[in-house]
Amino acid sequence: MPHIPLPSHLPGITGLLEYSQDTADPIRELTQILLRGDSTLSQGERELVATVVSHNNECTFCTTAHTAAADLLLGESVTCEMVKKDIDAAPVSSKMKALLKIAKLVQQSGKAVTEEAVSIAKAEGATDLEIHDTVLIAALFCLYNRYVDGLASVTPTNPEFYEYLGERIVNHGYNRLPQGYDHLKK
Incomplete structure (x- = not known):
């Protein structure tokens, strides 16, 4: 219970x-820019x-929500499962492996990101902007994760919910739906 x-x-x-749209608006806008805006990294x-x-x-x-979105965007479900278990074994580029490792370091602590990790990413072809955006996305999702769990938000167990949510994320991004969410009331 929340x-x-x-x-x-x-x-x-x-x-x-929805509870606090004043604080939600800038968070949504930043998320939309980082995850759906122009980037050399794919969505x-x-x-x-x-x-x-x-x-x-x-x-x-x-x-679960972002796995569903990534699976839809990638057109398969193996990659997400593999990066969660072993980034080195995942079917992503060496550059992406290095960036995902930086993201995991950010998840631990911003100070855990080392010059070595950044150098490896650059050696694999990551640009300064890709490194910047990876760190910012990782930091933003630490905020989201703590927001969701810190207020004990409801976490559905129904896989169909996440399939729908993944489709909504892919098709509408992170902006609030123009009509709001009353249509989801049961």
Whole structure:
């Protein structure tokens, strides 16, 4: 049960963002820019960063939601499962492996990111902007994970919910739906 009263038809982060739209607007805008804006990293690769960080923070809601989105964007479900278990064995580029390792370091602590980790990413072809965005996405998802779990937001167990949520993320991004979310009331 959530620690504060949240809209019962909106589990996870959506209910929290609806609870306080003033704080939600800048968070949503930043997330939209980072995960859906112009980038040399694909949307699927950026969702992998969100997935890895959420998985390592043990945030079930965010891990499941962003796994669903990444799977849709990548067109398969093997990659997400592999990056959660063993980045080195995952079917992603060497550059992406280095960036995902930086994301995992950010998840532990910003100070855990070493010059060596950054040098490896650069040697694998990562640009300064890709490193910057990886660190910022990882930090943002640490915020999201702690927000969702810190207020005990409802975490559905129904896989169909996350399939729908993944499709909503892929098709509408991170902006609030123009019509709101009343259509989700049961």
